[in-house]
Amino acid sequence: MGNSVSTTGIVSGRKDKQALAESFKDLHAPLSDHEALVASDRCYFCHDAPCVTACPTSIDIPLFIRQIATGTPEASAKTIFEQNILGGMCARVCPTETLCEQVCVREVAEGKPVEIGRLQRYATDRLMAAGTHPFERAAPTGKTVGIVGAGPAGLACAHKLAVLGYDVTIYEARRKGGGLNEFGIAAYKSVDDFAQKELEWLLSVGGITIEYGKTVGEDISLVSLREDFDAVFFGMGLAGVNALSCEGEELDSVINAVDFISDIRQAADLSQLAVGRHVVVIGGGMTAVDVAVQSKLLGAQDVALVYRRDKDSMSASLFEQDLATSKGVRIIYNAQPVRVLSEGPALSVEFAYTETNGGKLTKTGETFRLDADQVFKAIGQSLTGAPEALTLQGGKIKVDENGRTNVPKVWAGGDCATGGDDLTVTAVAEGRDAAIDIHTTLLG
Amino acid sequence: MADLTSNFVGITSPNPFWLASAPPTDKEYNVRRAFEAGWGGVVWKTLGSEGPPVVNVNGPRYGVIHGADRRVLGLNNIELITDRDLYQNLDEIKRVKADYPDHAIVVSLMVPCEEEAWKAILPLVEETGADGIELNFGCPHGMAERGMGSAVGQVPEYIEMVTRWCKQYYSKPVIVKLTPNITDIRKPAAAAMRGGADAVSLINTINSIVSVDLDAMAPEPTIDGKGTHGGYCGPAVKPIAMNMVAEIARTPETSNLPISGIGGITTWRDAAEYMALGCGNVQVCTAAMTYGFKIVQEMKSGLSQWMDEKGYASIDAFKGMAVPNVTDWQYLNLNYVTKASINQDDCISCGRCFAACEDTSHQAIIMSEDRVFTVNDAECVACNLCVEVCPVEDCITMVEQAPGTVDERTQKVVVKEHGDWTTHPNNPSAVAAE
Ligand SMILES: Cc1cc2nc3c(=O)[nH]c(=O)nc-3n(C[C@H](O)[C@H](O)[C@H](O)COP(=O)(O)OP(=O)(O)OC[C@H]3O[C@@H](n4cnc5c(N)ncnc54)[C@H](O)[C@@H]3O)c2cc1C
Ligand SMILES: Cc1cc2nc3c(=O)[nH]c(=O)nc-3n(C[C@H](O)[C@H](O)[C@H](O)COP(=O)(O)O)c2cc1C
Ligand code: SF4
Ligand code: SF4
Ligand code: SF4
Numbered sequence: 001m002g003n004s005v006s007t008t009g010i011v012s013g014r015k016d017k018q019a020l021a022e023s024f025k026d027l028h029a030p031l032s033d034h035e036a037l038v039a040s041d042r043c044y045f046c047h048d049a050p051c052v053t054a055c056p057t058s059i060d061i062p063l064f065i066r067q068i069a070t071g072t073p074e075a076s077a078k079t080i081f082e083q084n085i086l087g088g089m090c091a092r093v094c095p096t097e098t099l100c101e102q103v104c105v106r107e108v109a110e111g112k113p114v115e116i117g118r119l120q121r122y123a124t125d126r127l128m129a130a131g132t133h134p135f136e137r138a139a140p141t142g143k144t145v146g147i148v149g150a151g152p153a154g155l156a157c158a159h160k161l162a163v164l165g166y167d168v169t170i171y172e173a174r175r176k177g178g179g180l181n182e183f184g185i186a187a188y189k190s191v192d193d194f195a196q197k198e199l200e201w202l203l204s205v206g207g208i209t210i211e212y213g214k215t216v217g218e219d220i221s222l223v224s225l226r227e228d229f230d231a232v233f234f235g236m237g238l239a240g241v242n243a244l245s246c247e248g249e250e251l252d253s254v255i256n257a258v259d260f261i262s263d264i265r266q267a268a269d270l271s272q273l274a275v276g277r278h279v280v281v282i283g284g285g286m287t288a289v290d291v292a293v294q295s296k297l298l299g300a301q302d303v304a305l306v307y308r309r310d311k312d313s314m315s316a317s318l319f320e321q322d323l324a325t326s327k328g329v330r331i332i333y334n335a336q337p338v339r340v341l342s343e344g345p346a347l348s349v350e351f352a353y354t355e356t357n358g359g360k361l362t363k364t365g366e367t368f369r370l371d372a373d374q375v376f377k378a379i380g381q382s383l384t385g386a387p388e389a390l391t392l393q394g395g396k397i398k399v400d401e402n403g404r405t406n407v408p409k410v411w412a413g414g415d416c417a418t419g420g421d422d423l424t425v426t427a428v429a430e431g432r433d434a435a436i437d438i439h440t441t442l443l444g
Numbered sequence: 445m446a447d448l449t450s451n452f453v454g455i456t457s458p459n460p461f462w463l464a465s466a467p468p469t470d471k472e473y474n475v476r477r478a479f480e481a482g483w484g485g486v487v488w489k490t491l492g493s494e495g496p497p498v499v500n501v502n503g504p505r506y507g508v509i510h511g512a513d514r515r516v517l518g519l520n521n522i523e524l525i526t527d528r529d530l531y532q533n534l535d536e537i538k539r540v541k542a543d544y545p546d547h548a549i550v551v552s553l554m555v556p557c558e559e560e561a562w563k564a565i566l567p568l569v570e571e572t573g574a575d576g577i578e579l580n581f582g583c584p585h586g587m588a589e590r591g592m593g594s595a596v597g598q599v600p601e602y603i604e605m606v607t608r609w610c611k612q613y614y615s616k617p618v619i620v621k622l623t624p625n626i627t628d629i630r631k632p633a634a635a636a637m638r639g640g641a642d643a644v645s646l647i648n649t650i651n652s653i654v655s656v657d658l659d660a661m662a663p664e665p666t667i668d669g670k671g672t673h674g675g676y677c678g679p680a681v682k683p684i685a686m687n688m689v690a691e692i693a694r695t696p697e698t699s700n701l702p703i704s705g706i707g708g709i710t711t712w713r714d715a716a717e718y719m720a721l722g723c724g725n726v727q728v729c730t731a732a733m734t735y736g737f738k739i740v741q742e743m744k745s746g747l748s749q750w751m752d753e754k755g756y757a758s759i760d761a762f763k764g765m766a767v768p769n770v771t772d773w774q775y776l777n778l779n780y781v782t783k784a785s786i787n788q789d790d791c792i793s794c795g796r797c798f799a800a801c802e803d804t805s806h807q808a809i810i811m812s813e814d815r816v817f818t819v820n821d822a823e824c825v826a827c828n829l830c831v832e833v834c835p836v837e838d839c840i841t842m843v844e845q846a847p848g849t850v851d852e853r854t855q856k857v858v859v860k861e862h863g864d865w866t867t868h869p870n871n872p873s874a875v876a877a878e
Contacts (some may be wrong), residue, residue, distance in 0.1 A: 010754070041512040044835050047795030052813070084853070109792040 002313025005136045005301040009345060010253065010373050012274040024299040026318045027188045027323075028092075028118055034156070038180070040069040043114045044105060051100040051116060056421070056429040057084035061100060063313055065119055065121045077127035079133045079387050080120055085432070086152055088128060090199050090425045091121035092189050095286075097319040099425070128197070133204045143442055146171065146233040147227035148216045151179020152424045153235030154413025155202055156369035156431030157438075162207035164439050170208065173215040179237055181424065188297070215385070223389040226409055231438045234390070234397060234405070234412035235431055238381035238422075244282065248340030249377075253347055257281065257291035257378035264294050276373025280328075280349050283378030284314040289321070291376045292329045303329045304370055308336040308354055308361060311361040338367065340375060343422040347372045383416055393418050403434035411438060446751035447758045450484060450548075450743060452725045453617045453642040453702050455575040457484035457548035460747075460759055461715065461740050463708050464727035465552035465578060465621075467489050468737070470526060471481050474534035475549070479540075479735035484742060485548025487645075487727060489492025490525035490580045491533050493565060497657045498524045498586075504665035507654035509680060516734045518680030520654035522672055523553050524586045530568075538572040546552035547613045554580040554592050555780030557602055566613040579606060581632070583647020584625055584675045594648070597623035600635035607639025617642040619704060622688070624650050624681075629688040644692065645704035645727060647685040673817065673847040678730035682708030686721055690770045699767075710739075712746025718837040719759060719767035781851050782821045782826045784808070790839035791817060797830035797840060805829050822852040844876065 003013045015023065031039060043065040051061045059080050067076035080087035096102075098119040107113035127134065145161050147154045150172040158168045158254040176182050178195040185195070203210070214220060216236070225232045241256045243249065253276070267273050280287050284307035292305040307314055310333050314321060325331060335351040349370050352363040356360060383395055391398045391406040396418045403411040413420075415432030420426035450460040458840040462485035463469050470489040478486060489692050492498060500523055509518035526533060526763055541549050552573045555561040569577055581597030588595040596602045603620060610618045620630060620636035624647040633644050651673050655664045663671030685707025692698045705718030709732040731739055756762045786797070793815040808823035809830060819830075831840045845851060847860035867874050 014862070038513045044794045044796060047799035048811075048815075049795070105792040105794040 002071065003299075005299050007078065008277055010093045010276045011205055011272045013271045014275065015271070017167070017269070017271050020298070024191070024270065024294075025169035026191050027186075028121075029105075030125060030137050031115075031118050031122045033089050036068055036119060037075070039115045039119055040065045041071075042106060046105055050103040050105065050304065051114075054100045054103045055083075056088075056099070056423070056426045057432070058118070058429075059083045059087065061116055064123060065114065065116070066121055068123055071121045072114075073126040076123035079123055081134055083432075084425065084428050085156055085202060086181075086198065086428045087120055088124040089152070089190065089195065090314065090428065091117050091124055092194070092421065093181075093185050095317045095319065096427050099129075111194075113439055127321075133201065135159075135163050135205055137163055137205060137207055140167070141165040141215075141443060143167075143230040144169065144228075145231045145233065145438060146225045147233045147235060148172075148225075149179060149237055149414070149416075150177035150210055151234040151235055151237050151414060151427065153180060153237075153416075153427035154179070155199070155234065155235075156428040157233045157235060157411075157413065157435045158208045158431075159202055159205060160432050160435035161438065163206050164333065164435070166207065167336060167363045169207045170210045171214040171216050171220055172210055172212050173239075174213050177210055179235075179427075183265055184258060184287075184290075185424075186261070186294060191326070217387060219383045222389055222407070222410070230409070230442055232410045233403075233431070233434055233438070234386070234410065235414045235427070236383075236417060237415045238383050240382040240384035241377065242380040242382055244337060244377055244379065245320065245339050246339050247343065248347075248362035251340055251342055251347060251375075253345075253373060254340055254375045257287050257376040258381065260376060261287070261291055261294065264298075270298065273298060275300050277301045278346075278370075278372050279374050279376065280347075280370050281305045281370040281378055282349075283307065283376075283380070284309065284316060285378065285380065287381075288376075289316040289324050289329075289379055293324050293327050295374075295376070296327050300374075304332055305329050306332045306335050306337070306349075306351060307369070309356065309443075310334055313356075333354075336361075336363070337370070343371075345373075347375055349375055374407065382416070386416065402437040403430055407426070433437050445562045446748045446756060448484075448748055448751075450759060451723050452704065452757040453576070453619070454527060455485070455548045455550065455617055456546070458546060459484035459740075459744055460719070460725035461743050462486060462548060462550075462704070462725060462727045463498070463732055464729040465580065466729040466733070467523070468729065471528065471533075475536075475540050476529050476543070478732075478737050479547050482740045483547075483737065483818060484725075485550065485575075487550045487552050488533070488537055488574070488579050490552040490554045491530055491565070492525050492568075493529050493561055497527050497529055500524055500527050501667050502673035505674075507664045507674065509654060509678075516653075516678060517731065518654065518676055519730045520652050520665075520674040520676050521649070522585050522674040525580065526612055527553075530565075532786075534568055534572050537569075537574055541573045541575075548576075549618075550576045552578045552580050552621070553795055554587060557591060557596055557606060562606065562609045566610065570614055570616070572615075576619060577610065577612065577614060578619040578621050578640070578645060580621050580648070581606075582621050582625075582646075584623065584649055586652045594623040594625050597621075597632060597648070600625050600631045603632050604635040604639035607641045609635050611640040619643045619645050621648055621706075623648050623679065624684060624688060629691050632693050633692045633695075633701060635739045637698055637701050641701070641777045643702035643704055643724070645706055646688055646692075647707045649677045649683065650681055650684065652676035661713065671793055677707065678734075679710055681710040682714060689718060689723060690721045690767065693764060693767045694770050702848070709743075710734075712750065714744045715747060716750060716762075717766075717876060719763050720797075721770070722764040722767050724759070724763060739756050762789050774865040775860040777862045777864055778868060779859050779861060781845040782830075783821045783824045783845060783872035784826065784830050785843045786819060786830075786840050786841050787838075788816070790836050792839075793817065794835060796833045796835065800829050800833045 061140045064076040064079040069351045100116045103114035104113035144167045147170040167220040279295045279300045281292040338350045341348045353366045397412040399417045411434040414427035448459040465487040507520040511517045584594045587593035620641045653663045703723045705723030706727040715726045798809045798811045831871040
């Protein structure tokens, strides 16, 4: 006890449990029945709706919203799950402001979209709370598929195949499934252990076995996978982390943001998790925003998020950026790290201001320093552990429009494969579509 | 400032907004507060004959059709006439009238269809000093089963007979309240007129089952597992009521019969529309039951602002102005051609006009690859469906085609002259033009 936001160094317990619980509660509270009715009534039931086109999983949004409006959220949820079996998680984590809600005609017309994400959550929560599973498996095909990774891509692929009558085995390196749903997504987007509940609910369809603690490439080879199964799907995500490549990166308190986020997600008691008084985050994507915001929520006194380009180039959406600043994160644009200096236990990061000239990023020559107890690196993840036989392109497993890799009988999708936006929802879409292509290939 | 004072068949009130005979006017407490809140008059909740008062159900008596955000669109009730003692009501009426001499108090009555019954009650009402009576020939449930209310209102001869008794035994204005639960509203209106009625008021509530409880498998409101039809009122009934008002107002026989408009009036605009169709004043029930007495403030301020804008000094200045424009279909000008036109600046590309026209109308809207919606004049029959389904008001408008131009759909030149069905070549019984 006794620690506060202004305690020097990297310490735990900057906030008491109650304050932490308040900070880490649901980012968007679930809609009540009445709110859902009012929100659903705003949908115009557009023809060939732009929101559907914008959804990577092509959920029939006007239909599911109408089903809420008519008092049948369970039927609504089924409409969602038919396209996106992780519709519950997607309702929480999709950057709707750059997907469906961005093109909703009411956003275009009045700057106030239909709340598609929250409505999706309302419907899916309702069905999942009932503890039922809306799909039944088709007659067994007698064929088996092996899947690498129990993240969104692998799970979506597995579920679709299970429904189509396949027996599926998933090899998952970690001790828990869900992929970044479990280890990456910001805590306030997925409260109450939702990722595990969703996983359990998804598996209740039957026909899917997950073997935890099995790393493909170490415990099992691609060769044996191809021998054991009629088809193989890789949904291994991006397990590596990009390096800063600047002096001082190896210092103790220079940490991979994804590791810290994973610690937050797995912490039984957030008041035991230590965070710096001064935190510097380097990066410009969702990971950067998430680590910055969560450090602040844990009780860091000041958090600076430094991004090398300008506001519009940042891959975190404007909504995410606003979220960060509203929580007290300071975003510094157009600066890149030059070196990290150790000053006793504390650090100091030297940045160079940048500008973009004719598409090229250059340093202006001006520099500044930020003091930090902790520095989080969030400049992207990279593919590691992919079998050598698979052709890569731009650091990802090369796939065609059906998710096929260069190796026969092997498909890939999600973050580890080319194409897509590195979002949960695109991973789901790619996993699902690969399943359909596997089915067509094996039995079509 | 427009003058809102009202003189309806000799009954004066500070404004034309009366509360209809219903729960809002059931007792002294309500009526005093209604007057204080600004209502011009009330029609007291219907009184029955002397004797043990009627009883109401003790379970739920209302059901509702909700719109978005639980807006009350239609209200259904199975309540009966007043369930309070006759003399208590009469005493209260007398007291309130004495305190509010400038406000209108009309007493609604429903007694059996026998001369003696009316002869007995009318002097008692006269006694109170109330400004007039309204005959409740409209209540569609409960009382009708006992040969009163709409059971009388559905038989023109009874209406005429009872009205005549009232004119005989009562000195002040007699208003006959009509039931909409009939096929031709002109018949009871004419009967009331023949009986000597000073005015008619309409509509009372419409027979309705508002919803069915799909678990209990019974109509709602459900009383111990059973339900009965009720009377429907509120915004949903306004179009039905206005048509009935217009029918009476434009029929030569009844065109001079004063009308008190009732049915779904919720805003000043509703009231103005009723008045444009010939009503001398209006009565309100559901809107008050939904929002409380205060809504009359908006009705008054709105009507008065609009009258000022239009330069109407009094209600008589615009009363009935829309009546000459209500006609039969056969007299509508078939030479008047319009085409839908989409304002691209306002269009939000929702595609509803396309879905509606493509699936259910005339395939006259073209949708481009990039979601631009345009009207194909060669197919547009000007049905107005797209205008009504477009979520953006005034985004699609109907544009009149100038005489002399060619209607691309029919390839005919639009002519200036009026030409309707009565003279149309396709009409076997057409009268030759000119
Ligand atoms: C911090 C952070 C925040 C994010 N926030 C959002 C957000 O708010 N919204 C959003 O839409 N997206 C967000 N994303 C992106 C999103 O989480 C990913 O796009 C998505 O999880 C990709 O799914 P996937 O199945 O391809 O990979 P992953 O979720 O990474 O799953 C891969 C799985 O494969 C396992 N695995 C890896 N290698 C092997 C192997 N060799 N053998 C066996 N198993 C293996 C891993 O353990 C893991 O379980 C975020 C990402 C991060 C890092
Ligand atoms: C609960 C209830 C009770 C009513 N009771 C009477 C009544 O006793 N006498 C009567 O003439 N009309 C009665 N009515 C009909 C109303 O006076 C009025 O004609 C009808 O509600 C239509 O007006 P509105 O749409 O403004 O509600 C009643 C209506 C309601 C809702
Ligand atoms: S674009 Fe908006 S209004 Fe149209 S269907 Fe989608 S959610 Fe509804
Ligand atoms: S007016 Fe009718 S026919 Fe013409 S475009 Fe609109 S919906 Fe189609
Ligand atoms: S209904 Fe209106 S807003 Fe929607 S596409 Fe048609 S014209 Fe545009």
